[in-house]
Amino acid sequence: MILIAIGANMPGTDGMTPVEICEAAAGAIRAIPGLSFVALSPWYRTKPIPASGQPDYCNGMIRMNGALDPVELLRRLQDIEVRFGRERSVPNAPRTLDLDIIDMTGMIRATPDPVLPHPRAHLRAFVLRPLLDVASAWRHPVLRKNVTTLLAELPPQVIEPWHDR
Helix, strand or coil: CEEEEEEECCCCCCCCCHHHHHHHHHHHHHCCCCEEEEEECCCEEECCCCCCCCCCEEEEEEEEEECCCHHHHHHHHHHHHHHCCCCCCCCCCCCCCEEEEEEECCCCECCCCCCECCCCHHHCHHHHHHHHHHCCCCECCCCCCEHHHHHHHCCCCCEEECCCC
16 A cells, blocks of 8 residues: 655646646556556645645545555656646745655655655644545554544644635
């Protein structure tokens, strides 16, 4: 099981909205050779973390199967980000697209990138809530807690179904 978080909070250079970018990115992930599609969560509206004046994010999760090398998968995801106008500036900057590998079949990997499982996944409702939609039985490979428990342990974080305003 491969879990990839999808997020965006800036329009694309071609005028695509964040939710349109996320939908297109999910399609691009589905087209990665060596992976097969399992499930895509609904989209959620979330506030930036840490709190800032940035626009709300559109977040979701895609579940894939396959046996791709983590470094190769990261490279392919970064290529997709660039295709949608991602620019890497400062940490936590607004972005047209952010793709993060959350877990790859329970692999524990400290270095080099990608670190697995994602080191902050268990702290973020915008990761855990859509993860629950696509992998309700998922357990954090290091913490050994299920996704429901991790969600319950979070401090309050605003997350709601995505509805265009």
